Amino acid sequence: MFFRFLASQCAGCPLWGQCRDPEASPKGHRNVYISDYHRYLQAGSAFNQTPTGRALLAGRWQVEPTIAFLVRYQGCRRARRVGQAAAQCQLFQACALRNLLLWLSRVRRGLAPRPPT
Incomplete structure (x- = not known):
């Protein structure tokens, strides 16, 4: 499964600091891939x-x-x-x-x- 989260969707999330690199663009998106074998x-x-x-x-x-x-x-x-x-x-x-x-x-x-x- 592949998920894509836009920065606008993540705004205000309490896990923002854990999920994104501190040097990443605040306007960038986040991709999450979960394998079938997860x-x-x-x-x-x-x-x-x-x-x-x-x-x-x-x-x-x-x-x-x-x-x-x-x-x-x-x-x-x-x-x-x-x-x-x-x-x-x-x-x-x-x-x-x-x-x-x-x-x-x-x-x-x-x-x-x-x-x-």
């Missing part, structure tokens, strides 16, 4: 304020580096083939590579046992 964003924001939401947000830092790796270096933002099965296969392969690289990094640092030879 109610979902509001529901998500309300959920994040609950104890369950806070717990999930607290653990988010653990998964973000993996998601960033998959998107940046493995092309997981976009599927390379058509179909959900092919996209799932691409994701599984990328995750397997990520797990292998993490494991090799831990072995190199001495945090994981070396494989038997």
